[in-house]
Amino acid sequence: MLRGIGGSGVAFAHSAGRRSVALTRRDPLAIDARMPQFLEAVTPDEARRILGRFPAVRRTERVTLAEARGRVAAMDVHAPERLPAFARALMDGYAVRARETFGASESAPVYLALAGVVPMGSAAPGPVPEGAASGISTGGAMPEGADAVAMIEHCRETGQGYVELGRAVAPGENVLGAGEDVAAGTLLVSRGRRLRPQDLLALAAQGITEVEVEDRPRVAILSTGDELVPVGCRPGPGQVRDANSVALAAQVEEAGARAILLGIGRDDPEELEKAIAAALPGCDALFVSGGSSQGARDATSQVLARFGPPGVLAHGIAVAPGKPTILAAAGEKPLVGLPGHPVSSLVIARLFMNPLVRALGGETGALDPFVGRVRARISRAVASKPGREDWIRVALRGDVAEPLLKGSGAISTALHADGLVCIPLDSEGIASGEVVEVALL
């Protein structure tokens, strides 16, 4: 069942521009296969809201820290221990009682008896006697009695068993107290965090060697289109290679999922339905990489509707390129019909499918399309039609973003695009020289 749709109430409420449709259901099963015919293109925000309702997959596995980078933590991890376990010196120098150094200066140094050296990797042999100092290295365990470290730069051994201190130190100076870094019980890693090197550092420092992470979601990709042939084949007249599914698989894996390439189906509803039905039990989401023709789109949407409830949830997104994107669901599993133009597919995968896949993988805050962005100055004006969100493909040259204005059917536009610049729904365009945010591609 879709998250947020309980017995209690409101299901998918769409307000698709002028011709808005509000759907309120007491029972998700009532969102049936008849829904699509009422639906129009939704706004990008509505599309994100729909995608945000799919629950994370929540199968988990235990991995070692060496395997955990980039995986999503499946549970909160708290510090079992305090850190550091013992007060440590933060500098090389002499462990002292701070009050015994008060008043020390270059002209009036303080002399303390040299009481041995704290060896690295073991406890201090004993307390520092009153009036004495023990040599200590950075990271060494502070001996009992001492509460500060006088830096080696300000000290001089006299050679007669004494250390001369040319500067006073305050209590606690150059010492990291026991538990001062991390208190026992501190939240180290939250469930939903994609693990970074510094997260692994914090876990390792606590002696944690394994972590429970979310499984990678399995995303099946089915290509459809009577004109498509596998990439390894030579296309006959009127045929093209199914390159979109290769890029889509790479994008899906970039988002932390496993891509399952199902191959190419014909634009035939019965064949398509069989292929999807066969694949569904083995995947967590299914993307139909559409043929570019209206016929292919129609076939896809007809077939996705049959897998409801809830069936088709959005019949297009008010975004360019990529408007003919179909959002649907078979129970809790997203079914998406992606547009056939290569640039459209690339953009929709970047802006909507990457966040969806990361959310399915349990990542917190995954639905922000602007993760990975830079600022740049746009090199020329770009006009936009109000009423749709335009995502202009740009090539980055240093701090300048050059719009690529070839059509969405062109491989070359996709190839040269380093990022996307958004012209919002209600805007008529960007002026030349304007500073824009670029979502990296």
Add this chain to the structure above:
Amino acid sequence: MLRGIGGSGVAFAHSAGRRSVALTRRDPLAIDARMPQFLEAVTPDEARRILGRFPAVRRTERVTLAEARGRVAAMDVHAPERLPAFARALMDGYAVRARETFGASESAPVYLALAGVVPMGSAAPGPVPEGAASGISTGGAMPEGADAVAMIEHCRETGQGYVELGRAVAPGENVLGAGEDVAAGTLLVSRGRRLRPQDLLALAAQGITEVEVEDRPRVAILSTGDELVPVGCRPGPGQVRDANSVALAAQVEEAGARAILLGIGRDDPEELEKAIAAALPGCDALFVSGGSSQGARDATSQVLARFGPPGVLAHGIAVAPGKPTILAAAGEKPLVGLPGHPVSSLVIARLFMNPLVRALGGETGALDPFVGRVRARISRAVASKPGREDWIRVALRGDVAEPLLKGSGAISTALHADGLVCIPLDSEGIASGEVVEVALL
């Protein structure tokens, strides 16, 4: 031999602030083990220049497109074919001779005889006769004679074998001509490009199923420090877990290399030398994850010097945190002594080792530390000592960067750091509210 150091001349020229040392050698072998004693800390730019001299590893392998994402192309790839192979319709509609539509309007439509439908995935059955139009879907092969597509929205079949056109089309309108997207011979992917989904798209569209990529460099990580115990062990008095090597391995792998964890050695020059000598033949770079004490650093630098020429190249970098970083080389292989404080190690790995590793992996333009950055407003003033480059750790809350001011020995600072903000060598700090670039961590 280090790249850029030929028989011809200048080798490593350092100008380390006030006490600059310029080293000019006719022969790289003259950069011998005695060099370190002349060297001081270098500026960050000098460090980058030194790191930039290490040649890429240049072992290559052939992988399928499914394995190629994120790998570095080992050679230029040009388009074997032009794309599209045939003129394609960019819209659903009717393939027409544009000139036969001139003057058509809603009030004075043009009528053309309906001459069949172009099937998807095959050549048009024949040319479009004069005065006729063929139905065509997006992606369909333009039939001979036709030079434009009238969009279906502007057409209506009369039911008597005619199509009514309510609008004129220009020659070439809604058609992607043969070769118009990609000309045969076009450079698709340059050697040194880390392959993105759109690169794989362009290769797949050409029927290229495999690509020659650079091997992942092998980076060995040796931990040293008498106080260190393996992460899985319970530390005794005065001991700490070797968490740095876990984070370092993750950072190295993030940069596209394979990390080889060699375990923990003692701060003993002979032991260290043996461990490095044993590991060198099996790796492309070796990082010594240092103990935090002066003793550990000294042992590391003494031992790295023995592996010259050229031996030690820089004895510290004028950067905080992370000053006690040792750059050295055994022939062409980088040997690096990393600082023992966890935050220092994390920062140096992010700013210097990540670029080095990516360059070893053959990636073009790898030495920019600002790859992956955002802009933010700093929430409070931070002072800096001129003469060193300060990299302030910040936590990001939306567009606000909050400086984390705990010391570099604190795990918690590392854990909460989302990025780094640079205070340049000559600056005395950042004012509160200033807009800064944040290098993501």
